Amino acid sequence: MLIVDNVTKKFGNFTALEDISLEFQNGVYGLLAPNGAGKTTLIKMLTTLIFPTKGQILYDGVEITQLDEAYRDMLGYLPQDFGYYRNYSPMQFLSYIAALKGIDGNTAKQKALQLLEIVALTDVKDKKMRKFSGGMIQRVGIAQAMLNDPKILILDEPTAGLDPKERVRFRNLIADLAEDRTVIFSTHIVSDIESIAHRVIMFKDHKLLCCDSPDALRGDRFNNLEEVFMHIYDEDGVIVELP
Amino acid sequence: MSIVKHELRKILLFPALIGFVVLALVLNIAVVTTMRSSYADFIAEASLTTGVHLGAEFNERAAQFEPGLYADIFRAQTADIADVLYGYTTGYIADMAVEQLGLGGLSEWLMRWKYEQFQHAARSRQQAGDSMTLYFAEMTFMRHQAIFNYTMGLPVFQGITLAALIMLFSLGYENAAKTEHMVYATKTGRKISKHKLLAGVIAGLSVYALLAAVTLTVYFALNPMGGTWGSSVSSGFNFVIDGITARPFITWHSFNVAQYLIASLVVSLGVVLCFTLMAYSVGLWVRNSYIGFLLIVVQNGVLFLLPFYLPIMIPGFTITQSPIWLVLMRTMWFTDGGSNVILPHFETVGVVGSLAVLTAIGLFSAARFKRRNLVS
Numbered sequence: 030m031l032i033v034d035n036v037t038k039k040f041g042n043f044t045a046l047e048d049i050s051l052e053f054q055n056g057v058y059g060l061l062a063p064n065g066a067g068k069t070t071l072i073k074m075l076t077t078l079i080f081p082t083k084g085q086i087l088y089d090g091v092e093i094t095q096l097d098e099a100y101r102d103m104l105g106y107l108p109q110d111f112g113y114y115r116n117y118s119p120m121q122f123l124s125y126i127a128a129l130k131g132i133d134g135n136t137a138k139q140k141a142l143q144l145l146e147i148v149a150l151t152d153v154k155d156k157k158m159r160k161f162s163g164g165m166i167q168r169v170g171i172a173q174a175m176l177n178d179p180k181i182l183i184l185d186e187p188t189a190g191l192d193p194k195e196r197v198r199f200r201n202l203i204a205d206l207a208e209d210r211t212v213i214f215s216t217h218i219v220s221d222i223e224s225i226a227h228r229v230i231m232f233k234d235h236k237l238l239c240c241d242s243p244d245a246l247r248g249d250r251f252n253n254l255e256e257v258f259m260h261i262y263d264e265d266g267v268i269v270e271l272p
Numbered sequence: 273m274s275i276v277k278h279e280l281r282k283i284l285l286f287p288a289l290i291g292f293v294v295l296a297l298v299l300n301i302a303v304v305t306t307m308r309s310s311y312a313d314f315i316a317e318a319s320l321t322t323g324v325h326l327g328a329e330f331n332e333r334a335a336q337f338e339p340g341l342y343a344d345i346f347r348a349q350t351a352d353i354a355d356v357l358y359g360y361t362t363g364y365i366a367d368m369a370v371e372q373l374g375l376g377g378l379s380e381w382l383m384r385w386k387y388e389q390f391q392h393a394a395r396s397r398q399q400a401g402d403s404m405t406l407y408f409a410e411m412t413f414m415r416h417q418a419i420f421n422y423t424m425g426l427p428v429f430q431g432i433t434l435a436a437l438i439m440l441f442s443l444g445y446e447n448a449a450k451t452e453h454m455v456y457a458t459k460t461g462r463k464i465s466k467h468k469l470l471a472g473v474i475a476g477l478s479v480y481a482l483l484a485a486v487t488l489t490v491y492f493a494l495n496p497m498g499g500t501w502g503s504s505v506s507s508g509f510n511f512v513i514d515g516i517t518a519r520p521f522i523t524w525h526s527f528n529v530a531q532y533l534i535a536s537l538v539v540s541l542g543v544v545l546c547f548t549l550m551a552y553s554v555g556l557w558v559r560n561s562y563i564g565f566l567l568i569v570v571q572n573g574v575l576f577l578l579p580f581y582l583p584i585m586i587p588g589f590t591i592t593q594s595p596i597w598l599v600l601m602r603t604m605w606f607t608d609g610g611s612n613v614i615l616p617h618f619e620t621v622g623v624v625g626s627l628a629v630l631t632a633i634g635l636f637s638a639a640r641f642k643r644r645n646l647v648s
Binding site for chain 2: 040073076077078079080097098101102104106107108110111112113114115116124125126128129130131170173177
């Protein structure tokens with residue numbers, strides 16, 4: 030189990046996140062908040078790219094910085110603004126990421142082919158990525174995150190660049206994957222997580238506002254999460270009222 | 273494929289690197305083709321008959337040559353040669369260095385001590401007969417400079433520049449491709465910098481080796497050395513001119529030309545490695561490769577200028593052991609080093625010391641990098 034224990038992150042005098050406590054078990058966790066609310070800061074701490082100013086992040090009771098590569102070995106991560114090597118083909122790119130994930134060559138090749146099939150890129154597996162559309166690049170990103178069959182899959186705005194058909198397909202894929210792993214899915218598009226999230230996490234003034242199931246958040250007052258979101262945040266992402 | 277191979281592939285596919293190497297080779301070949309001398313070619317050929325040890329036997333063999341302009345000059349230059357190292361003392365060099373630099377205290381003591389030690393080296397070279405070898409007779413200074421200053425110097429300058437750029441490019445690659453976050457969140461994580469270091473070292477040294485090999489091969493193809501490979505670089509015909517005075521070219525150990533070339537190549541590789549390590553540390557702090565390179569240029573500019581302005585001599589003499597100074601003093605490697613250095617074997621001390629210091633800085637930088645927030 031992944032636990033965020035009273036974590037605060039400051040950048041100089043700016044507090045990006047304050048006193049956040051969360052527990053992640055298997056299932057999809059939707060991080061839903063306007064841009065700048067602290068979603069990416071939390072994700073970067075969960076991926077060891079930045080470190081808490083206060084508090085700790087534990088996996089099975091051990092701090093993730095102590096687990097170091099053993100923790101990252103369980104991690105799959107698709108960053109926001111996913112970068113790639115323009116002169117590489119998806120196969121070459123996945124082969125490189127597989128090497129970084131400590132996967133041996135033969136396994137890596139099989140896994141890459143399997144994942145490219147899942148994300149519907151088999152036909153272009155050996156084509157240079159420089160001519161790929163945003164959606165195709167995003168699908169390569171999803172494939173690289175899945176290479177090591179991660180126990181914790183962290184996706185930061187993964188549906189950006191996907192067309193509506195791809196988004197539906199992607200949501201179904203995530204729902205399937207979440208059966209035996211933790212999926213943390215950051216988005217500001219409510220419909221992305223409404224049907225698949227077991228819990229929705231929201232932030233208020235860089236503090237945790239709620240972590241509850243979509244049903245509980247909707248309650249009797251709202252028909253869908255979109256209404257909840259609109260009710261909570263105004264156009265500028267400022268909290269208006271709690272549900 | 274191992275991570276290092278992947279990192280090497282990225283480096284080798286960098287179009288600008290290939291362009292730089294090709295341009296450097298074109299420049300080097302253009303330069304070395306200008307360094308021709310038909311008289312030096314005659315000496316190289318003649319040395320196969322005469323051998324390189326001057327004396328009666330040498331003169332007898334030289335006398336067999338058909339009369340001609342070059343043969344006559346050759347005989348005139350090599351007959352009745354006095355041994356310049358016979359009775360040679362080095363104390364006057366120390367006196368001049370101390371006076372010129374206004375040395376006192378510890379620095380004066382060290383400078384005088386260096387030249388006392390150097391006196392033994394001069395005697396050994398004389399006793400071994402090194403000073404009485406041919407090299408290139410009166411063409412020696414020109415030829416020695418052509419080989420060890422220009423033909424070797426060009427690849428060294430290009431090698432240190434490219435080695436630093438390769439290392440910075442490798443470390444900055446993920447930042448430029450916006451793949452940093454994805455890469456650092458993998459099992460390998462920030463330890464990828466170690467793989468990048470190894471790939472950068474391999475690529476940097478290989479590029480230098482390629483530049484040096486091609487440049488030297490072209491030079492020696494155009495300018496055959498004949499029997500002069502076996503001549504000592506401490507030949508009485510060879511000399512040093514620096515800020516102190518003109519004086520015989522004396523090395524701490526006995527080197528023939530071939531051995532001196534190999535030893536110089538080894539030191540060059542050490543210097544290139546120093547610049548790779550320098551770029552490694554800078555690249556761990558500065559994610560933009562171009563800013564990193566600018567920092568290295570400024571850093572070495574400061575290291576070059578600092579000894580001229582330091583009021584205290586010992587720190588200045590320490591800085592002259594730094595990699596940039598070693599490159600600039602390449603024609604003095606394995607000699608006393610003149611007034612810029614205070615210790616014997618400055619090139620070896622400089623390379624080993626610089627590698628130790630740069631390794632320590634690299635380890636510190638890597639430790640900091642491991643705990644640094646990757647915000648953007």
